[in-house]
Amino acid sequence: MNTNIISISTTFNDIPHLATTLWFSGCNLKCKGCQNTILENRQDGLNLNELVKVLEKRVKMTDWLVYLGGNPLDSIESLLKVSTLAKDLGFKQFLYSGYTYYEFENMFNNNIHNMLINNFNYIKTGRYDINYSKQNCSIEGEEYFFETLNQEVYKSNNYSWEKFYNFDFDNNLVYGNLSLI
DSSP, X not given: OBOSEEEEEEEOOSSSSOEEEEEEOOOSOOOTTOTTGGGSSOOOOXXXXXXXXXXXXXXXXXXXXXXXXXXXXXXXHHHHHHHHHXXXXXXXXXXXXXXXXXXXXXXXXXXXXXXXXXHOSEEEEOOOOGGGBGGGOOOTTOOOOOSBTTOEEEEEOSSSEEEEEEEETTTTEEEEOSOOO
């Protein structure tokens, strides 16, 4: 089976830990100002068997797996297969999606949501919005992992998602804990 994961890198992308990052192609949102427009169109990517071999090697180097793109939720079949394999390998997993949390909650049935809750430690939701870019954040000395300040992070508690981290950009406040376990 081919996935639409077109690239694998080692980064500090979106979390304050060294991580293996999977780059998905395909995104239906087309956010204005998106820095990843090259990933908007879906492309065939790595074969699932090839991907497993790469992840087996990388789990010795990084214990986090980050899903970026494009939009991984627009490729739910590949996402579920890869995240289940990654969980079995022992990766902690962080999923980025440009969908809002409300959209995310309403886009899949309970079985898919339960798989996502079981596979992922954290999800980050919210559109890229250039009006809320992180250069507008004036909170001194705080480390954050947001491209824009209108996004939110949720943590899995194995039964549901709990809001973990977000900005109140109107009042210049941060809510939540900055360190991922």
